[in-house]
Amino acid sequence: MSSSLSIHLLHNSLRLHDNPPLYEISTSAAAESMIPLYIITSKSPFSQSDEVNKVNKSRANFCLESLEDFDNSLKAISPTQRLICLQSKDYDTSSPDPDVEYAETLKSFLSQFPDTTDVTIYYERDTSGPILRRWRMVLDEVVAPKDNVSVKLFETNNLHPLDNYLAKSKGNPPNSYGSFCKIFNSLSSPAPCLPTVATLPPPPKLIKGSYDIPKLDDLENVDQTTGGKGGFKGGETEALKRLELTVVKNCDWAATFEKPKTSPNSLNPSTTLLSPYVKHGCISPRLFYHKLSEAYEKSTKPNSSPPVSLHGQLLWREYNYLHGYATPNFDKMIGNPSARQIQWDDDPALLKAWKDAETGFPFIDAIMTQLKETGWIHHLARHMVACFLTRGDLYLSWEEGAKVFEERLVDADWSINNFNWQWLSCTAHFYQYFRCYSPIAFGKKTDPNGDYIRKWIPALAKMPKKYIYEPWEAPLAVQQAASCIVGKDYPNRIVENHTTTSKNNMSRIAESYKLHKEAAAAAAAAAAAA
Helix, strand or coil: EHHHHHHHECCCCCCCCCHHHHHHHHHCCCCEEEEEEEEEECCCCCCCCCCCCCEEEHHHHHHHHHHHHHHHHHHHCCCCCCCCEEEEEHCCCCCCCCCHHHHHHHHHCCCCCCCCCCEEEEEECCCCHHHHHHHHHHHHHCCCCCCCCCEEEEECCCCHHHHHHCCCCCCCCCCCCHHHHHHHCCCCCCCCCCCCCCCCEEECCCCCCCCCCCCCCHHEEEECCCCCCCCCCCHHHHHHHHHHHHHHCCCCHHHCCCHHHHCCCCCCCCCCCCHHHHCCCCCCCHHHHHHHHHHHCCCCCCCCCCCHHHHHHHHHHHHHHHHHHHCCCCCCCCCCCCCCCCCCCCCCCHHHHHHHCCCCHHHHHHHHHHHHHHHHCCCHHHHHHHHHHHHCCCCCCCHHHHHHHHHHHCCCCHHHHHHHHHHCCCCCCCCCCCCCCCCCCCHCCCCCCCCHHHHCHHHHCCCCHCCCCHCCCCCCHHHHHCCCEEEEECCCCCCHHHHHHHHHHHHHHHHHHHHHHHHHHHHHHHHHHH
């Protein structure tokens, strides 16, 4: 006798509200039983990049808390239900490839069900390159060989399906944010949110196994030495609280928000702090968008507009996602048609100093310390350290910086992360390389006293305001009085002179641009002659 089983293979939509696959299962008369399923690849838990195997404690803990919260929500609406969490280490997954590891785990789990069970996998479509490759592996290795297994794909992670944008731009992502906004505005308003799921079919009988959500210490390949001090609690419950606090109950603030006016070095964050929840699917982008629309209507003050408004930030996310989806090799320079080919330096010692917050530039080191300890930094702080690593001072590849952010940011998002590193390094999307962030002057604009530096670099806590951004300028007697001798208690600079170095790097970028233009012209001529 045949039976039917619906499996919600979860990736990012860890929520009951506005969850298309879960809602369809909950309202389908044909769904006899269902399993909410999440798979953790033990060799690279919660990583979304082929290049990064270890994320830090902040990222891993946020994901685990989000899974726990989703599990509790499932049990609240259906006492017999629970989140089934698989760790690939518990299955016969000998491959070093995490995509194969993921597919083999799913295949092994499904083997307990007889061929008379019609299995439908409900999957939330993720458009990032690495996850798309993983999904193709699932289709080839798990779905294709089985006549009784079928798939339903759902768009859960964007305001509109990304193909809708491409249909309006002749198959290629627009070259500017302004052009993208015109496309967005030509479409209808994002669809209303689906009702919150209130009931679910029962689970099937499963063979005995370990299906519990693991604890942080149970996970392999998590960097336990960094992170863990951030104030982010994962999960839909916390996401909805933050949305209520920052948008629903604070309409004027949300309606007048302008991102450039927020501070990269304020002691208390000056943004919504909703990015980790949007990234991990604890909150629906559509819910965020529509709640903002309501706040704009309720506010008595003139509304801000894209690109600086909160709506503008969601559109920026869509724009980044579109480029990540439509651009081959998006996380690389070589083979990426959008990227200008720049001969970056290769200096592991400089990269390590930047990553470990030992550059000798207090503002840079404070930012990197906050990132290392909490898993979050302000977007302008990300701009500062990205520019410093690449075209500003160290002239190292943006790909190396993107890997570090992928390891350490709670809200690291494959498309946004790679897009912004390309932007800040002037590799793609932004080409005004002569506009360079100063590691000294930029922080002074919003924190002249250096309180942010004092918080994150205790060695400089007593340094006078005059020298807090340039402690190497302090006379020895001043350093002694501040209990901070440069070169002993705080590192020497790894770049002797920012102004001279950045000007030299501008010349190097200009030469790379010239060579890129010449190569493009030669390729076009060859194509025309063919």
